[in-house]
Amino acid sequence: MEKMKLVVVGNGMAGMRVVEELLKISPDLYDITVFGDEPYPNYNRIMLSPVLANEQTIDDIILNTREWYAENDITLHTDAYINNIDRAKRIVTSESGITAEYDRLLIATGSKPFMPPIPGNDLEGVLGYRDIKDTNDMIDAAKKYKHAVVIGGGLLGLEAANGLAIQGMDVTVIHRNEWLLEKQLDRTAGIMLQKSLEEKGLKIHLKTNTETIIGNDEGRVKSIKFKEGFELPADLVVFGVGIRPNYALAESAGIHCDKGIVVNDTMQTFDPRVYSVGECVNHRGISYGLVAPLFEMAKVCATHLANFGIGAYKGSVTSTKLKVTGIDLFSAGDFTGGDESEEIVMHDAVGGVYKKLVIQDDKIIGAVLYGDTADGSWYFQMLRDGKLINEIRDHLMFGQSAIGNAGHQGQDLAADMPDEMEVCGCNGVCKGTIVNAIQADGLFTLDDVKKQTKAGSSCGSCTGLVEQILASTLGGGYAPPATDKAICGCTDLSHEQVREEVRTKKYLTIPDATKGMEWSTPNGCATCRPALNYYLISTWPHEATDDPQSRFINERVHANIQKDGTYSVVPRMYGGVTNANQLRKIADVADKYQVPMVKMTGGQRIDLLGIKKEDLPNVWADLDMPSGYAYSKGIRTVKTCVGSEFCRFGTQNSTQLGIDIEKAFDHMWAPHKVKFAVSACPRNCAESGIKDVGIIGVDSGWEMYVGGNGGIKTEAGQFLCKVKTAEEVLEYSGAFIQIYREEARYLDRTVHWIERVGLDYVKQRVLEDAEGRKAAFDRLLYALQGSVEPWAERANNRDKYKEFETIEI
Amino acid sequence: MAWKKVCPLEDITPLGSRVVRADDREIGVFRTDDDRVFAINNLCPHKKGPLSQGIVHGDKVTCPLHNWKISLETGKADEPDEGETTCYPTKIEDGIVFLDV
Numbered sequence: 001m002e003k004m005k006l007v008v009v010g011n012g013m014a015g016m017r018v019v020e021e022l023l024k025i026s027p028d029l030y031d032i033t034v035f036g037d038e039p040y041p042n043y044n045r046i047m048l049s050p051v052l053a054n055e056q057t058i059d060d061i062i063l064n065t066r067e068w069y070a071e072n073d074i075t076l077h078t079d080a081y082i083n084n085i086d087r088a089k090r091i092v093t094s095e096s097g098i099t100a101e102y103d104r105l106l107i108a109t110g111s112k113p114f115m116p117p118i119p120g121n122d123l124e125g126v127l128g129y130r131d132i133k134d135t136n137d138m139i140d141a142a143k144k145y146k147h148a149v150v151i152g153g154g155l156l157g158l159e160a161a162n163g164l165a166i167q168g169m170d171v172t173v174i175h176r177n178e179w180l181l182e183k184q185l186d187r188t189a190g191i192m193l194q195k196s197l198e199e200k201g202l203k204i205h206l207k208t209n210t211e212t213i214i215g216n217d218e219g220r221v222k223s224i225k226f227k228e229g230f231e232l233p234a235d236l237v238v239f240g241v242g243i244r245p246n247y248a249l250a251e252s253a254g255i256h257c258d259k260g261i262v263v264n265d266t267m268q269t270f271d272p273r274v275y276s277v278g279e280c281v282n283h284r285g286i287s288y289g290l291v292a293p294l295f296e297m298a299k300v301c302a303t304h305l306a307n308f309g310i311g312a313y314k315g316s317v318t319s320t321k322l323k324v325t326g327i328d329l330f331s332a333g334d335f336t337g338g339d340e341s342e343e344i345v346m347h348d349a350v351g352g353v354y355k356k357l358v359i360q361d362d363k364i365i366g367a368v369l370y371g372d373t374a375d376g377s378w379y380f381q382m383l384r385d386g387k388l389i390n391e392i393r394d395h396l397m398f399g400q401s402a403i404g405n406a407g408h409q410g411q412d413l414a415a416d417m418p419d420e421m422e423v424c425g426c427n428g429v430c431k432g433t434i435v436n437a438i439q440a441d442g443l444f445t446l447d448d449v450k451k452q453t454k455a456g457s458s459c460g461s462c463t464g465l466v467e468q469i470l471a472s473t474l475g476g477g478y479a480p481p482a483t484d485k486a487i488c489g490c491t492d493l494s495h496e497q498v499r500e501e502v503r504t505k506k507y508l509t510i511p512d513a514t515k516g517m518e519w520s521t522p523n524g525c526a527t528c529r530p531a532l533n534y535y536l537i538s539t540w541p542h543e544a545t546d547d548p549q550s551r552f553i554n555e556r557v558h559a560n561i562q563k564d565g566t567y568s569v570v571p572r573m574y575g576g577v578t579n580a581n582q583l584r585k586i587a588d589v590a591d592k593y594q595v596p597m598v599k600m601t602g603g604q605r606i607d608l609l610g611i612k613k614e615d616l617p618n619v620w621a622d623l624d625m626p627s628g629y630a631y632s633k634g635i636r637t638v639k640t641c642v643g644s645e646f647c648r649f650g651t652q653n654s655t656q657l658g659i660d661i662e663k664a665f666d667h668m669w670a671p672h673k674v675k676f677a678v679s680a681c682p683r684n685c686a687e688s689g690i691k692d693v694g695i696i697g698v699d700s701g702w703e704m705y706v707g708g709n710g711g712i713k714t715e716a717g718q719f720l721c722k723v724k725t726a727e728e729v730l731e732y733s734g735a736f737i738q739i740y741r742e743e744a745r746y747l748d749r750t751v752h753w754i755e756r757v758g759l760d761y762v763k764q765r766v767l768e769d770a771e772g773r774k775a776a777f778d779r780l781l782y783a784l785q786g787s788v789e790p791w792a793e794r795a796n797n798r799d800k801y802k803e804f805e806t807i808e809i
Numbered sequence: 810m811a812w813k814k815v816c817p818l819e820d821i822t823p824l825g826s827r828v829v830r831a832d833d834r835e836i837g838v839f840r841t842d843d844d845r846v847f848a849i850n851n852l853c854p855h856k857k858g859p860l861s862q863g864i865v866h867g868d869k870v871t872c873p874l875h876n877w878k879i880s881l882e883t884g885k886a887d888e889p890d891e892g893e894t895t896c897y898p899t900k901i902e903d904g905i906v907f908l909d910v
Contacts, residue, residue, distance in 0.1 A: 426875040451889050523824060523842050526864040526871030526878075549824040553862040553873040561873050565859035613828075613862075802820050807829045807838075809813040809908065 011036025014278025015108030021302030052163025085253035111279035120213030142167035145235030157240025330376035333366035377471035414468035424455035531746035541783035554631035570630035575658035576604030603637030641685035650680035652697030667787035738780035837861030847881035854892025
């Protein structure tokens with residue numbers, strides 16, 4: 001079939017981002033032709049300021065080289081200004097007469113600097129600040145002239161002023177308002193910024209309005225006169241007073257425009273064959289001038305161009321940073337607030353630090369940070385997610401590090417990490433390598449970083465950290481991926497969607513499920529198959545087929561694989577209680593199989609390490625003890641303290657309750673590992689505060705805590721309830737675990753699940769709905785009915801489990 | 810090199826594998842969903858993980874240690890990883906798997 005023709009007008013960041021996204025998902029759908037009116041391939045416009053400030057070169061900021069266009073069979077016309085679109089014939093024509101036909105047209109013409117109608121604005125030496133040419137003109141001017149006046153104390157104006165000062169010019173900034181960056185900063189931060197800039201040598205005039213620009217005999221600017229009655233010498237005047245969407249071409253083609261090209265949520269214009277993205281569009285009445293929204297638009301647009309028809313752009317919340325070296329400034333959302341909102345402010349005038357958070361209904365709605373912006377991306381993430389902050393409000397102002405490593409799973413202070421600290425343990429990638437790759441190669445997404453550096457491409461446990469590094473390196477340029485992302489590359493469905501399908505369509509086997517849900521791969525991958533298998537067996541216990549080949553090796557052979565390919569064996573000791581007979585058997589096995597290491601686990605068990613796979617069935621037969629499930633996404637251990645039987649402080653029989661729980665929930669699979677602990681008094685010797693379910697005996701009964709975790713990030717359990725009897729502990733904890741088993745995403749620990757649904761939801765299900773609680777507990781008991789002890793099963797049926805035997809040839 | 814008998818095809822689970830020892834070499838013999846059989850060295854080019862213990866999907870296996878994906882057909886690691894493990898020819902005759910080592 002002949003390919004369709006896609007023409008892109010505008011070779012900038014937005015347009016090319018669409019092309020990149022499109023090539024990723026549908027590389028063969030279109031013949032692509034790109035027109036750009038600049039003489040360069042696509043470059044990173046937001047890095048022009050560092051170029052002007054001598055921190056980077058033009059070559060550094062090129063995003064797509066000409067080779068890239070060639071490799072992807074894209075026809076690139078640079079220096080080609082399109083001045084006509086014939087929508088009836090579907091042809092675009094450039095000023096120089098190049099034509100191209102299209103089936104789909106993408107207009108990404110960006111914006112133009114706004115040049116206010118001031119007499120003299122057409123003189124030589126009067127510029128906007130938009131592209132490489134403007135940047136080069138400024139650098140050239142700095143070599144010949146002395147006095148520069150920048151009109152506009154916004155982001156662009158200040159970056160231009162800073163760059164010109166570094167180029168050696170005497171720079172004055174003229175600003176109309178009462179303080180600098182009034183769209184990003186409040187007055188206090190604005191004044192602090194002004195002070196820092198003045199220390200760098202910039203002169204700043206506030207509340208000043210330009211009257212005329214005066215030229216010399218050669219038609220070049222010579223001075224500038226203000227309404228306030230004074231005049232300044234000026235050899236170069238740069239306007240940084242804002243941008244205007246560049247929609248003249250679209251409008252001339254009869255496409256509906258209103259201060260921008262009007263698009264719907266799929267980035268389609270009034271003409272269904274014509275799409276538009278970037279600074280030139282008007283989406284729901286807003287035109288954006290920052291990079292993050294453009295990337296979000298590009299993603300949506302690409303899926304529609306690829307005929308997938310999924311995704312809608314619903315507008316963006318934006319944050320900004322000023323790219324002036326030595327000045328740290330961050331702003332996001334509604335930082336002025338109103339009657340409904342509250343403010344938390346911290347101001348250290350001498351130390352040059354100012355932080356303000358605007359809070360409404362227990363959520364952050366705006367933030368201004370000056371001097372210390374390390375937590376900007378953290379605040380911004382909470383703002384975007386609409387996260388409730390009431391529980392961390394006391395510490396909020398002191399930043400993420402003050403929360404400790406507790407309470408915010410997967411997140412850390414990436415900005416504070418030293419460059420040589422290892423981020424990805426699997427591939428040995430340090431933070432510095434990632435930051436360099438982001439900056440040098442112009443990376444913007446997690447996938448880019450994975451591909452380029454390999455960080456996060458193996459086990460994936462560091463992806464949260466990599467995202468943080470991206471966010472802290474790129475600032476406002478980073479668009480975090482949507483949270484309801486697909487399970488893996490084999491499907492577009494999210495975990496929740498897959499669960500729903502498994503439930504409603506009643507899939508009982510992996511092949512039926514992958515076929516029914518139209519997996520793009522013949523039998524999934526190592527990411528989706530274990531998840532899918534879990535969803536099948538947890539949704540349809542006793543009916544779905546548990547597929548061992550879709551389980552990770554540890555669960556397939558009921559032992560933990562070690563780095564050298566041997567296995568570790570941890571027998572069950574209910575409640576952490578053992579006896580001489582068990583210890584004797586363990587000692588005999590250790591002798592007979594020359595076990596290289598015998599070790600106590602953190603969960604009060606004994607671990608036999610270094611067992612060969614072919615020995616496993618014999619070891620199990622000799623031990624004659626049940627599996628401790630130390631390898632499972634499921635019930636691990638119930639750790640207990642000595643309790644009232646022996647301990648002089650114990651108020652309850654914690655040991656017995658621990659044994660009862662472990663027996664009741666034995667053989668239970670779950671989205672991730674599940675650890676319990678039972679302590680007999682608040683001294684908490686069994687460490688109940690950091691377990692998925694932690695139980696603490698008090699004189700009048702048992703306190704229950706949920707969502708604790710002693711893993712990568714320590715999470716303290718949250719108080720769920722207090723009950724009187726051991727039977728109630730079993731019912732409440734069983735119901736809690738069952739709802740987690742039914743509703744969490746695969747590989748969510750309880751803390752991650754609670755983080756998402758909220759403790760109130762858990763309380764409603766487990767505490768308030770008594771019938772629902774009993775029903776959930778019954779469902780768990782039903783699921784566990786008749787479960788088979790895996791070690792004895794394998795030790796006694798060698799013919800059925802041949803994979804333990806090595807074949808000698 | 811010589812063809813050596815391994816085992817009946819049914820002794821290898823679909824999407825599963827067996828470990829075969831030939832002299833001092835350990836080889837993973839894999840069976841795909843559509844009953845093709847592949848043999849590769851039981852050593853991941855990354856950190857020597859036992860590939861035979863990984864999850865098999867399509868004609869690839871994911872190493873159990875750090876999730877590198879290795880092609881059973883070519884022995885090569887999927888991008889962005891780089892590395893290669895040795896492949897051995899296999900054949901199935903009358904339901905018996907043979908390996909050329």
